[in-house]
């Protein structure tokens with residue numbers, strides 16, 4: 001897949017639609033980035049090809065940051081164009097032709113970012129992470145939308161020889177992309193739902209409501225089960241889980257609480273009978 005491109009007049013025009021003043025070819029540095037693709041990632045998730053098409057529109061005009069120097073004014077890039085590229089000779093794990101969303105980004109050349117440009121040119125900086133929100137997360141086995149309901153299929157397991165994964169559909173918005181240093185420092189620090197795949201999901205309002213309800217329910221049952229549980233810490237742990245995992249934890253705690261209650265009642269009943277007999 002050839003992602004390199006040369007700066008045509010047409011592309012310069014697109015760049016200049018974002019610039020405050022007319023820029024010349026010599027002033028800008030333009031480069032491609034693979035934003036995302038339809039291959040199943042380390043989180044056992046992938047984008048649908050339709051989702052990549054929607055993202056290709058959403059990403060135009062979005063900025064990219066470089067993690068090692070987020071404060072530098074010139075250390076940002078902007079996507080001025082996008083392109084969907086498919087490689088028919090390369091099949092993904094789910095059997096589709098490999099398809100990627102390529103972002104064409106530009107930066108203004110300055111003496112301050114000369115090193116950075118050299119790093120990009122040299123291929124040292126090539127991993128990017130993106131943030132976006134999607135409306136639907138479909139189970140690859142049964143097609144249920146995991147943001148709305150649970151199913152018995154576990155991602156990462158095989159069913160009839162096929163790897164169960166989650167298909168990310170209907171992107172609602174794309175926020176930004178960032179270069180991550182190699183070796184990737186992902187998951188370090190306080191980055192919230194940043195998975196190994198380097199995608200940070202911002203939840204849709206609807207999914208956030210479902211998540212809030214699940215967290216509240218899990219905390220309530222957790223407390224009834226074990227009143228000495230450190231609830232604040234538990235809550236911050238729960239917010240790190242994806243919605244699917246959150247639902248599993250919530251169901252588990254609800255079930256455990258139900259058993260506890262049943263056991264307590266039968267114990268009290270037995271006690272009552274004994275007292276009665278006395």
Ligand SMILES: [Zn+2]
Nearest residue numbers: 139142151153
């Ligand atoms: Zn399923």
